[in-house]
Amino acid sequence: MPTINKTVRSMRRRKRREGPGIPLQRGQIVRTALALVDREGLKALSMRRLGAELGADPMAVYYHIPNKQALLDAIVEAVMAGIDLSVDNPADPPEERILRAAHAYRDAMLAHGNALPIVLAHGPATPAALRPVELLTGILRDAGLPPDEAWAGMNTIAAAVRGVVGMIASGPAQRPSPEQLEALARNFPPGEFPHLHEAMGYLGDSLGRGFDFGIRALARGLLAEARGAK
Secondary structure: OHHHHHHHHHHHHHHHHHOOOOOOOHHHHHHHHHHHHHHHOHHHOOHHHHHHHHOOOHHHHOOOOOOHHHHHHHHHHHHHHOOOHHHOOOOOOHHHHHHHHHHHHHHHHHOOHHHHHHHHHHOOOOHHHHHHHHHHHHHHHHOOOOHHHHHHHHHHHHHHHHHHHHHHHOOOOOOOOHHHHHHHHHHOOOOOOHHHHHHHHHOOOOOOHHHHHHHHHHHHHHHHHHHHHO
16 A cells, blocks of 8 residues: 555654654744744744754754744744734724724733844734734724725834834833933033933833823824814
8 A cells, every 4th residue: 555655654754853752833833933032032043943942853844834934924923913902892992992902012022022023024924913903903994094094004003012112122121220310411411402301200111101102192193084084
């Protein structure tokens, strides 16, 4: 029975490549890849290193994920799938729905800050990754924006969230220390930078009032456009 023999040979080759133990699963590969990026950054990600993390021959990964592009798409999907869509309540005012969606996106991205370059470079390209995009676009459509403006508004809000996450991922997320504020005061005299000195107490507030203020300002502008279109 040549068909059975061929199947057996294929299974033996696969077992040799994957190594001993439980065969690899796609979800396991993606989780391991994302954990590696979270821990060591995007530069650490390679098929060889991923195979080592999995305890398998790197070629075994290709049985489940055909190439590096597919792996990056899977990582984007995993990050986007971490967005808690249950925070949305269609009965709430549109501004509150937009703010909650932005918080959910921000929190998911902060959980995987090292993956931000992948999200920016590749973007969502699978059904699971596009569900948060569908949600936010739908909120803006429910508010009365036409399709093109709802799409543009979604991109604007998403870009604002990614900007905040990028700033935090590239440096300390906490407020500046008193010593850092004193250094700023010395380097930027109040006579030349009066508004900067007024704002010094709020520097570093990317996750608190500053974030909410910015998202609410965007939301109110978009909702005003929606009212004007009616």
